[in-house]
Amino acid sequence: MADEIKKEAPQKFKVTIDNISIEVDPGTTILQAARMIGGDVTPPAMCYYTPLQGSGGKCRTCLVEVSKGSEKDPRPMPKLVASCRTTVMDGMEVKNITSDRVLNARAGVVEFLLLNHPLDCPICDQAGECHLQDLSYEHGKAGTRYEFKKRTFKPHNLGPYIQLHMTRCILCYRCVFTADQVTNKRQHGVLDRGDHAQIATYIEKSLDNDFIGNVIDVCPVGALTDKTFRFKNRVWFTKPVDAHRNCDKCCGKVTLWRRGDEVLRVTARKDQWGEIQSYDGKTGWICNECRFEKKNVSDWVIEGPTAVPRHSVIGVNHYQRLEQPKETIPAVIGRQPKLLMDIHEVSDVNQPGVDLSKIPGPATGAVFNQKHLGNGKKEQE
Amino acid sequence: MSPDDVVEEVKKSGLRGRGGAGFPTGMKWSFLAKPEGVPRHLIVNADESEPGTFKDRYLMEHIPHLLIEGIIVASYALGSNTSFIYIRGEYAWIVDILEQAIQEARNNGFLGKNILNSGFDCDIHVQRGAGAYICGEETALLESLEGKRGNPRIKPPFPAVKGAWDRPTVVNNVESISAVVPIINLGGEEYAKIGVGKSTGTKLISACGNINKPGVYEIDMTISVEEFIYSDEYCGGIPNGKRLKACIPGGSSVPILPANLLLKTAKGEQRMMNYESLSDGGFQTGSMMGSGGFIVFDEDQCIVKHTYTLARFYRHESCGQCSPCREGTGWMEKLLWRLENGQGKMSDIDLLWEIQSKIEGNTICPLGDAAAWPVAAAIRHFRDEFEWHVTHAEEAQVRNFGLAHYADPIQPIPA
Numbered sequence: 001m002a003d004e005i006k007k008e009a010p011q012k013f014k015v016t017i018d019n020i021s022i023e024v025d026p027g028t029t030i031l032q033a034a035r036m037i038g039g040d041v042t043p044p045a046m047c048y049y050t051p052l053q054g055s056g057g058k059c060r061t062c063l064v065e066v067s068k069g070s071e072k073d074p075r076p077m078p079k080l081v082a083s084c085r086t087t088v089m090d091g092m093e094v095k096n097i098t099s100d101r102v103l104n105a106r107a108g109v110v111e112f113l114l115l116n117h118p119l120d121c122p123i124c125d126q127a128g129e130c131h132l133q134d135l136s137y138e139h140g141k142a143g144t145r146y147e148f149k150k151r152t153f154k155p156h157n158l159g160p161y162i163q164l165h166m167t168r169c170i171l172c173y174r175c176v177f178t179a180d181q182v183t184n185k186r187q188h189g190v191l192d193r194g195d196h197a198q199i200a201t202y203i204e205k206s207l208d209n210d211f212i213g214n215v216i217d218v219c220p221v222g223a224l225t226d227k228t229f230r231f232k233n234r235v236w237f238t239k240p241v242d243a244h245r246n247c248d249k250c251c252g253k254v255t256l257w258r259r260g261d262e263v264l265r266v267t268a269r270k271d272q273w274g275e276i277q278s279y280d281g282k283t284g285w286i287c288n289e290c291r292f293e294k295k296n297v298s299d300w301v302i303e304g305p306t307a308v309p310r311h312s313v314i315g316v317n318h319y320q321r322l323e324q325p326k327e328t329i330p331a332v333i334g335r336q337p338k339l340l341m342d343i344h345e346v347s348d349v350n351q352p353g354v355d356l357s358k359i360p361g362p363a364t365g366a367v368f369n370q371k372h373l374g375n376g377k378k379e380q381e
Numbered sequence: 382m383s384p385d386d387v388v389e390e391v392k393k394s395g396l397r398g399r400g401g402a403g404f405p406t407g408m409k410w411s412f413l414a415k416p417e418g419v420p421r422h423l424i425v426n427a428d429e430s431e432p433g434t435f436k437d438r439y440l441m442e443h444i445p446h447l448l449i450e451g452i453i454v455a456s457y458a459l460g461s462n463t464s465f466i467y468i469r470g471e472y473a474w475i476v477d478i479l480e481q482a483i484q485e486a487r488n489n490g491f492l493g494k495n496i497l498n499s500g501f502d503c504d505i506h507v508q509r510g511a512g513a514y515i516c517g518e519e520t521a522l523l524e525s526l527e528g529k530r531g532n533p534r535i536k537p538p539f540p541a542v543k544g545a546w547d548r549p550t551v552v553n554n555v556e557s558i559s560a561v562v563p564i565i566n567l568g569g570e571e572y573a574k575i576g577v578g579k580s581t582g583t584k585l586i587s588a589c590g591n592i593n594k595p596g597v598y599e600i601d602m603t604i605s606v607e608e609f610i611y612s613d614e615y616c617g618g619i620p621n622g623k624r625l626k627a628c629i630p631g632g633s634s635v636p637i638l639p640a641n642l643l644l645k646t647a648k649g650e651q652r653m654m655n656y657e658s659l660s661d662g663g664f665q666t667g668s669m670m671g672s673g674g675f676i677v678f679d680e681d682q683c684i685v686k687h688t689y690t691l692a693r694f695y696r697h698e699s700c701g702q703c704s705p706c707r708e709g710t711g712w713m714e715k716l717l718w719r720l721e722n723g724q725g726k727m728s729d730i731d732l733l734w735e736i737q738s739k740i741e742g743n744t745i746c747p748l749g750d751a752a753a754w755p756v757a758a759a760i761r762h763f764r765d766e767f768e769w770h771v772t773h774a775e776e777a778q779v780r781n782f783g784l785a786h787y788a789d790p791i792q793p794i795p796a
Contacts (some may be wrong), residue, residue: 085535108705109743113708193513194697195699197707358641
């Protein structure tokens, strides 16, 4: 009997999303099927994260309309469904961007998510790789109708590596699932209810598990940030390269976010949906040592530039095909330009002697104080 | 009787779930998955927290043995050897009553191993909730029962397939399980003769608000709403001879109805105290039987104030798991506070309408709908009152509500 089952060809389910048909394995969710098609028919997802079991269904950004249930039962589903948690049926027809109901509901969800989320992108470390930023750009409105004070939280220190900005949190639960499923002990979770719910450690504990740094990677907004990278640079000024090292704790495959020869940040490698990639059938979670301690290029074997297929400002770094602009000044004036002023002689900022990746916290004025450095102009005076 | 015979009798009785949704109980039981070697559970939902609903409390407080007998019969039908009563934390004293009744049943051989030499084992555990309205939602109840945060689960899978500890589970209201006893004693068909249409059996109604005799009433669902409010047998009319303004007929989560639509349907027929009649015309002109929390408002009551009170409740009780409910309920509460306190704008009313429409149907569990429907119905039927709060800001600020300030909602039904 078992052999007979094995011999049967795997049955595929046909699903049509926004008039585009695809055949997928049974058990595939609508969202996964849409991602296989790609492009605009893919619903956004703020809380769903493929490697995390049980995630999804909470943010409601991926709601879609099922206009035909299946070949056997063609009745439409009465309510919009969360595409990340609804599996396809054979002959199912789904409307995403072709449904006014969906677009209307999604605009509502974006508005709800932005009610209390501060629009502090100019100072947020997640700017440029924030899923909520992308979502609000694609489905949000220019203005807000919310006239009340936004919800704020007191700063909550989570230990040496991770900073929690609860005010920015959209309660997607991804970090809770990560801590539950990736680390051997979860020390944080959701406290309280409703719009006063918060991610917290109950009694000001620090998150110091070997793999807890992964909560930074899964956070879709800037609620959980890397203390070793905070305020060091904007992501679009850094160049991501794939690298690896032999690590006895994790897969050791990472993306280095570099500025020149400096390694400003280390993250796990992500796919086009912002999710951690898998290697050899295992999810590529990385350990704290790789993420926070290995900030020298010499620690790593560089594989090459990271492909950034995701539609984001990081994509502006098309440095793989960088062409040097033609020098126009010598062509016009007939000689090389003279150096009239070296900015480092008059300004303390961005001194070449300061290795941003090595300083423990954000780069403040004190870091660039030349007297403090002991090698600047002021000291010479 | 075999377990299947019991299920069949409950099906024949036409009993509809008394927790609020009104889903046929027998059908729910027949959906229970029965995989080999996997235990199944019956869980009694005694987390009665809906404002205006206090009927299960009466049953448990005064006739706990009826519930326990119902649980034993239902457990036999469903093959549940371990059943639970999940009770709201605030009903602390009822826990003692139930525990005592369970012990009495155990002492008399009605619970435990090999009940009455039938070969059937069953035990009942009482589990106290920590006092969250959301834990009355069946999947949140299961999470809480398992010792986790009471967040609703995404369905499917339904509890009948994957419930408590991933085992097939049936969750039923206290009143539904208590009704199993008369169904088995009378027979399903005989029980179905009580009531009318698909509203079979009797129903407990917890009546409160501006009525002379608030309390819990067992009704045959053939009586009219008018009779229920005004007859001496039931509510005994409205105090001080005041006029009826509105009523929430099925617990705070169902739409409010103005007097004219409460006493008569949109077709001009008399509105009856049953599932079909109360929902006649959908939410445009009807409401729901819900859990039977019957809240009456006289002509002096301010609908904006009461809508704000309900919005405050739902905001506080939202679990915060999904964004429309978490953020939307808070936003509605703030807008209603502003309107109620004479600081609102005319555009706030339309904004409220739009917010509730974005919440309804888009959330994981029905709490979003429960928060949205009262607001929608209040605006639909009492928009003039919301506008009055904007145009008469000073009077609203000093809480000088009511007393014929508003347009009279008690209009004759158009022919």
